[in-house]
Amino acid sequence: xxxxxxxxxxxxxxxxxxxxxxxxxxxxxxxxxxxxxxxxxxxxxxxxxxxxxxxxxxxxxxxxxxxxxxxxxxxxxxxxxxxxxxxxxxxxxxxxxxxxxxxxxxxxxxxxxxxxxxxxxxxxxxxxxxxxxxxxxxxxxxxxxxxxxxxxxxxxxxxxxxxxxxxxxxxxxxxxxxxxxxxxxxxxxxxxxxxxxxxxxxxxxxxxxxxxxxxxxxxxxxxxxxxxxxxxxxxxxxxxxxxxxxxxxxxxxxxxxxxxxxxxxxxxxxxxxxxxxxxxxxxxxxxxxxxxxxxxxxxxxxxxxxxxxxxxxxxxxxxxxxxxxxxxxxxxxxxxxxxxxxxxxx
Numbered sequence: 001x002x003x004x005x006x007x008x009x010x011x012x013x014x015x016x017x018x019x020x021x022x023x024x025x026x027x028x029x030x031x032x033x034x035x036x037x038x039x040x041x042x043x044x045x046x047x048x049x050x051x052x053x054x055x056x057x058x059x060x061x062x063x064x065x066x067x068x069x070x071x072x073x074x075x076x077x078x079x080x081x082x083x084x085x086x087x088x089x090x091x092x093x094x095x096x097x098x099x100x101x102x103x104x105x106x107x108x109x110x111x112x113x114x115x116x117x118x119x120x121x122x123x124x125x126x127x128x129x130x131x132x133x134x135x136x137x138x139x140x141x142x143x144x145x146x147x148x149x150x151x152x153x154x155x156x157x158x159x160x161x162x163x164x165x166x167x168x169x170x171x172x173x174x175x176x177x178x179x180x181x182x183x184x185x186x187x188x189x190x191x192x193x194x195x196x197x198x199x200x201x202x203x204x205x206x207x208x209x210x211x212x213x214x215x216x217x218x219x220x221x222x223x224x225x226x227x228x229x230x231x232x233x234x235x236x237x238x239x240x241x242x243x244x245x246x247x248x249x250x251x252x253x254x255x256x257x258x259x260x261x262x263x264x265x266x267x268x269x270x271x272x273x274x275x276x277x278x279x280x281x282x283x284x285x286x287x288x289x290x291x292x293x294x295x296x297x298x299x300x301x302x303x304x305x306x307x308x309x310x311x312x313x314x315x316x317x318x319x320x321x322x323x324x325x326x327x328x329x330x331x332x333x334x335x336x337x338x339x340x341x342x343x344x345x346x
Contacts, residue, residue: 001171005166006032006035006165008138008170009032009160010042011171013039016141018067021043022053022057022060022071023072026074028077029072053084054083057070061088062216067095067096068088068094071098072097073113074102078100082124085121086124089126089155092213093155096141097155098158099159103161117159118157126147127147128156132164135169135170142173151185185304185318186320187319188319188324190327196317197332199298199315206271207267207270207272208232208234209235209278210223210276213321214240214325216321220243220244226332229334230335231250231335232335234251236251236254237256237259237281238254238256250341257286258283269343272297273297273298275298275313276301276321276325279303285311288311297311299313300321
């Protein structure tokens with residue numbers, strides 16, 4: 001069966017479970033809009049501006065855990081996404097951004113409304129690609145969704161030349177993905193989990209430092225259960241706020257330059273800092289040499305590149321936050337922290 005590229009794009013969205021698309025029409029995405037018009041299972045969210053569009057898609061992805069999908073035209077439509085792409089990249093938000101592009105025959109000739117959006121976004125996205133052949137379209141979209149939602153989530157840009165979108169080609173959409181060089185971690189090293197719990201058990205002043213990874217993996221209930229078992233106090237960075245209810249008796253507050261005195265004092269005095277889902281950026285650490293000077297550090301993060309990049313840690317665990325917390329819960333035990341907690345509250 002042969003169909004247009006635009007119809008394959010819509011079919012792929014259905015296959016990926018997309019029920020909302022944040023889109024703004026223009027000359028180089030109008031064919032996709034025509035195909036979308038007849039698809040009643042996908043709701044179109046039409047913004048006033050592409051920058052508002054991508055931030056809305058980010059909010060949708062943050063709150064639902066689904067991939068936010070954007071569709072815009074070439075040049076100004078594509079470049080208006082740049083701030084949102086960078087934001088999603090640093091915060092680990094899964095997005096797939098479809099951008100219109102001039103025909104492949106004139107790419108590189110400074111054609112009307114041509115811009116190298118792949119070059120522009122290469123350093124601020126998880127992955128970006130321009131489709132050069134119609135037969136590659138289905139595979140490229142499948143890979144885009146897979147890359148966006150696996151490992152540390154992030155934004156993926158799929159640049160669509162106008163002739164690829166209108167060209168007739170195969171209707172097949174792949175069921176599986178096999179990308180050489182991209183094999184995100186899906187398991188949890190139980191040996192490292194046991195080492196972390198042993199270190200936590202021997203602590204006199206333990207402290208959880210929680211980042212956005214717990215929220216992104218929707219591990220809030222699991223993490224609160226872990227805190228209730230261990231009785232270890234909790235601080236968060238800005239992205240981690242909400243990982244545990246702010247009224248929880250063991251929640252101390254935010255840490256870093258935007259944090260509270262008690263939280264920063266607790267970091268200075270703790271002897272084990274158990275961090276989950278944070279990259280230890282400068283807004284959290286301040287002077288790196290003076291950060292948590294008395295603490296041994298445990299760090300769980302899905303992105304191996306984030307571990308020991310800014311702060312050298314004692315026990316690294318490369319894993320999804322929710323998967324790791326679920327392994328911690330059955331092995332965790334209550335610690336005597338009442339004196340330490342009272343000190344922090346004072």
